[in-house]
Amino acid sequence: MLKILVVEDEQAIANxxxxxxxxxxxxxxxxxxxxxxxDLIENGEFDLVLLDILLPEIDGYELLEYIKPLGTPVIFLxxxxxxxxxxxxxxxxxxxxxxxxxxxGELLARVExxxxxxxxxxxxxxxxxxxxxxxxxxxxxNRKVIDLTVKEFDLLVELVRNKNVALYRDRLYERVWNxxxxxxxxxxxxxxxxxxxxxxxxxxxxxxxRIGYRLEDSI
Amino acid sequence: MLKILVVEDEQAIANxxxxxxxxxxxxxxxxxxxxxxxDLIENGEFDLVLLDILLPEIDGYELLEYIKPLGTPVIFLxxxxxxxxxxxxxxxxxxxxxxxxxxxGELLARVExxxxxxxxxxxxxxxxxxxxxxxxxxxxxNRKVIDLTVKEFDLLVELVRNKNVALYRDRLYERVWNxxxxxxxxxxxxxxxxxxxxxxxxxxxxxxxRIGYRLEDSI
DNA sequence: TAAAGTTGTGTCAAAGTTGTGTCATGCCGC
DNA sequence: GCGGCATGACACAACTTTGACACAACTTTA
Numbered sequence: 001m002l003k004i005l006v007v008e009d010e011q012a013i014a015n016x017x018x019x020x021x022x023x024x025x026x027x028x029x030x031x032x033x034x035x036x037x038x039d040l041i042e043n044g045e046f047d048l049v050l051l052d053i054l055l056p057e058i059d060g061y062e063l064l065e066y067i068k069p070l071g072t073p074v075i076f077l078x079x080x081x082x083x084x085x086x087x088x089x090x091x092x093x094x095x096x097x098x099x100x101x102x103x104x105g106e107l108l109a110r111v112e113x114x115x116x117x118x119x120x121x122x123x124x125x126x127x128x129x130x131x132x133x134x135x136x137x138x139x140x141x142n143r144k145v146i147d148l149t150v151k152e153f154d155l156l157v158e159l160v161r162n163k164n165v166a167l168y169r170d171r172l173y174e175r176v177w178n179x180x181x182x183x184x185x186x187x188x189x190x191x192x193x194x195x196x197x198x199x200x201x202x203x204x205x206x207x208x209x210r211i212g213y214r215l216e217d218s219i
Numbered sequence: 220m221l222k223i224l225v226v227e228d229e230q231a232i233a234n235x236x237x238x239x240x241x242x243x244x245x246x247x248x249x250x251x252x253x254x255x256x257x258d259l260i261e262n263g264e265f266d267l268v269l270l271d272i273l274l275p276e277i278d279g280y281e282l283l284e285y286i287k288p289l290g291t292p293v294i295f296l297x298x299x300x301x302x303x304x305x306x307x308x309x310x311x312x313x314x315x316x317x318x319x320x321x322x323x324g325e326l327l328a329r330v331e332x333x334x335x336x337x338x339x340x341x342x343x344x345x346x347x348x349x350x351x352x353x354x355x356x357x358x359x360x361n362r363k364v365i366d367l368t369v370k371e372f373d374l375l376v377e378l379v380r381n382k383n384v385a386l387y388r389d390r391l392y393e394r395v396w397n398x399x400x401x402x403x404x405x406x407x408x409x410x411x412x413x414x415x416x417x418x419x420x421x422x423x424x425x426x427x428x429r430i431g432y433r434l435e436d437s438i
Numbered sequence: 439t440a441a442a443g444t445t446g447t448g449t450c451a452a453a454g455t456t457g458t459g460t461c462a463t464g465c466c467g468c
Numbered sequence: 469g470c471g472g473c474a475t476g477a478c479a480c481a482a483c484t485t486t487g488a489c490a491c492a493a494c495t496t497t498a
Contacts, residue, residue: 151444184447186446186448187447189488190447207487208356368455369455370456404458405459405475408475410456412476440498442498443497444493446491448492450488452485454484455483459479461478462476464474466471467473468470
């Protein structure tokens with residue numbers, strides 16, 4: 001799992017970022033001032049640093065100069081919307097910047113973009129204790145590999161990508177099987193059963209009677 | 220719930236907008252001059268800004284330049300109906316504009332249109348302590364899930380979308396059942412009873428004698 | 439080519455949904 | 469206030485949908 005360091009003195013913001021990065025499947029560590037940030041960088045190997053500019057102890061620009069030689073990508077977080085700040089950051093070697101306050105979606109998009117640029121993008125999905133490696137087409141639960149067939153895998157991906165959404169049987173079938181759904185067979189149902197069984201997801205894959213299925217998070 | 224910021228110096232108008240947006244299920248905050256608006260934008264994450272052009276302190280155009288980099292959609296409110304103003308606003312990056320005085324219906328339509336364009340379209344409905352997740356097709360009351368059948372769910376959505384409106388039995392039936400209403404059976408009535416019971420909405424779902432039903436807010 | 443694995447389908451039982459009928463109650467015009 | 473009609477309350481049976489499972493056709497692998 002990719003490791004991201006967040007250096008941000010406002011704990012509320014740091015936490016918000018951390019929660020969202022965790023949800024998106026990254027390991028995330030927070031530092032609340034520049035010095036703490038420098039220490040963590042010294043000891044841990046991070047794949048990306050999110051760096052606030054205005055920091056106690058050591059400011060963001062200074063920290064940036066320290067990080068750059070390590071080859072770790074950096075995204076600046078800047079509260080000031082002035083053009084000068086952004087330019088200064090980029091000139092010093094930041095890979096991107098985000099103007100606070102930002103939308104979480106934007107944060108994730110930029111994080112992914114930078115990681116991809118560095119060839120570190122890991123195409124993985126996560127749900128509960130299950131992780132899905134899309135490139136390897138491999139699924140693990142608590143670090144143990146679970147063998148899924150092609151259809152089971154595709155179905156799982158479709159469910160996880162649309163978690164908490166009631167997926168209509170016809171749409172679900174058409175997405176996974178790439179053919180029209182007639183509804184006269186037990187094919188979809190059987191595969192759902194097999195997935196539930198293999199993953200132990202009897203609780204999470206809910207039946208929405210007369211509609212289809214929903215992968216549910218909220219228990 | 221989606222958050223909308225209204226920047227408008229005429230308190231009467233700001234309030235009117237706020238009330239209507241609240242009714243429609245949005246969280247709404249008002250600012251009465253440009254500076255206040257800028258502060259709020261700085262601190263809060265808004266899904267949409269409604270922006271008057273003529274403002275004390277900082278005018279709408281200036282504020283727009285500040286908002287745009289955040290990726291937040293903006294709808295201009297313009298008193299002047301001159302073509303130039305509208306064009307200037309749209310050119311600067313506004314997503315839409317409304318000429319004052321406007322109809323509330325028009326406001327809501329444009330708000331929804333813009334939010335949809337940004338993929339933020341309201342996916343939840345609220346009424347009293349009940350919230351309805353349209354994607355998940357799940358209903359909760361005070362955070363507890365309430366199981367509804369397909370018909371019950373569709374009926375509920377129809378009622379909530381038309382709260383405080385007397386819905387004629389035939390129209391209601393045809394919308395939910397997608398077939399003509401003959402009126403010879405107790406089908407609709409039964410489903411209304413079931414909804415009332417499951418949600419504890421005996422008070423809110425009123426019978427309009429000889430007409431149909433109305434979901435009532437005003438108690 | 440045999441063996442192993444995958445996938446679609448059928449059957450049966452169980453579970454859930456939905457329309458309808460009946461009777462009681464309430465509403466409204468007269 | 470009364471008669472007639474509309475709705476509430478409720479029970480029930482027909483019907484549909486899904487779970488569970490077995491199996492055969494088919495595909496891939498050794």
